[in-house]
Amino acid sequence: MPRFRAELERLFPDKETVFHHLGNYLFNPSNQAWGLITRFYDAYLARADERIGLQVRVFNTKASPIPLVAKQLLKCTQSEGILPQLQVSTNSSFSSVKALADIYLLSLCDVLVTSRWSTFGYVAQAIGRVKPWILNVPNTNYSGDRLPERACRRAVSMEPCFHYPPSYDMKKKVVVDGEVGTGPPVVHCEDVSWGLKLVNGRQIERLG
Known part of the structure; x- marks a missing residue:
């Protein structure tokens, strides 16, 4: 809401670390989860x-x-020079404790490759401050069986994508019907065309 804008600007001058700070403050793994981690x-x-x-x-x-997904993953990691040493998560049948442990382990990595649409990956990248x-x-x-020409792309920020944002126009500063207007510090997500995410001003200039 507009009346909170100044306070939010003061609390979060770096727009790309909002979820990082909130996530590290709010997510407190249990002793069992920390043991796994x-x-x-x-x-x-x-080491x-x-x-x-x-x-x-x-x-x-x-x-x-x-x-086919495995081929695309290999293509991405090779073409971007990401290989060799890997910590792999397939996000299959985890308990909640193991899932949280896996998110934190991913957040401790220096480089991440994540899946489109995956909130699991969003949380890991934001907690770890990794693009x-x-x-x-x-x-x-x-x-068909052809791989997309572009295997992967680098995210413009570490912030997660808000898949279904409220209808608030950042430029007009009003609630609107239909598509949400973007503007600093909000842009559409790379992986969800109608979703929104926070970026710093320099990243907005790069996107433009």
């Missing part, structure tokens, strides 16, 4: 020179077969 980190990640996290979620395995590479998951309904 620290044991895995100490055993497999602590690595670089930690690379892959968070892959496939919403429709018929439209996006796993072998991820967003995987362009192939869809056989549109392209």
Whole structure:
């Protein structure tokens, strides 16, 4: 709301760290979750020179077969020079404790490749203050067995995408019907065309 704008500007001068600060303040893993996190980190990640996290979620395995997604993931990590050492998450049948532990482990990585639309990946990237590479998951309904030419793209900010934002026009500063207007510090998301995310001014200039 407009009357809170000045206070929010004071609290969050860096627009790309809003969720990072709120998430680290509000998400407090239980001792059980921290135990999973620290044991895995100490055993497999602590001595690595670089930690690379892959968070892959496939919403429709018929439209996006796993072998095709794996090829696209390999194409992304090779073409962008991300390989070799990996910490992989497939986001399948986790308990809530294991899911939270996995999010935190991903947030501790130096480089992230995440899935489009995945709130799981959004939280990890924001907590870890990492701008991820967003995987362009192939869809056989549109392209057959051909991989999309662009395997992945770098996110413009570490902030998560708000998939279904309220109808508030940032430029006019009013509630509107229909599509939401963008403007500093809000832009449309890379992976959800109607979604919104926060970016800093310099990133808006780059997008323009």
